[in-house]
Amino acid sequence: MKILFDANLSYRLVKKLAEIYPECLHVNRTGLPIPAIDRDIWDWGEKNDCIIVTNDEDFLNLSIQLGAPPKVVLLQIGNQSTTQIARILTERFEDIKALYLAEDYHVLEIF
Template identity: 30%
Template sequence: MKLLLDENLSWRMIKQLTPFFLEVVHASELKIIQPADDISIWNYAKKNGFTIISKDDDFEKIVLLRKAPPKLIYLKTYNLDTKKLVDLILENKDKIIEFVNSNENDIFEIYSI
């Protein structure tokens, strides 16, 4: 499974998530005009088979309008630091894998308490 981290997430998450997912990249690394806008990120993810992870509700709107792929993992969290965000993603790893491999939903929401 290939994950594309939106610009609103730290690039430092790559190293922490890579052992658990096939490929993890950050939007700032993409070979597109930087800073990358949401549509460019969405198009890149679609073309290259990535699932987007974001805290940005704009991606929710894009996926609802354009449909998947790419799918969206939407982090509905308050101001969590990078470690807590990584922990939250890893706590939901099995559900994320199931979501990405399913044809049922386009958006998977993860909430923090």
């Protein structure tokens, strides 16, 4: 299960979550221009079989318009520290895994 963290999340999440999500990376490590355009991130995630983790609702809109892949984890948790986001993503591992395996849905919103 590959995880791609959007630019609006800290690159430090990769190190904090490497044990539970060993195939995670931040968008700044994809080779895309910085700042990357949402559609380019979407296309990269699709080509590389990633779940995009973001707090940007534009990815929800792309998911509605284009369907999956990629699948999207939309964090609706307000401003949280990187440590808090890492904790939430660790706690929700089984839900994210279920999203990865699901055929009937492609977005997971975490509140």
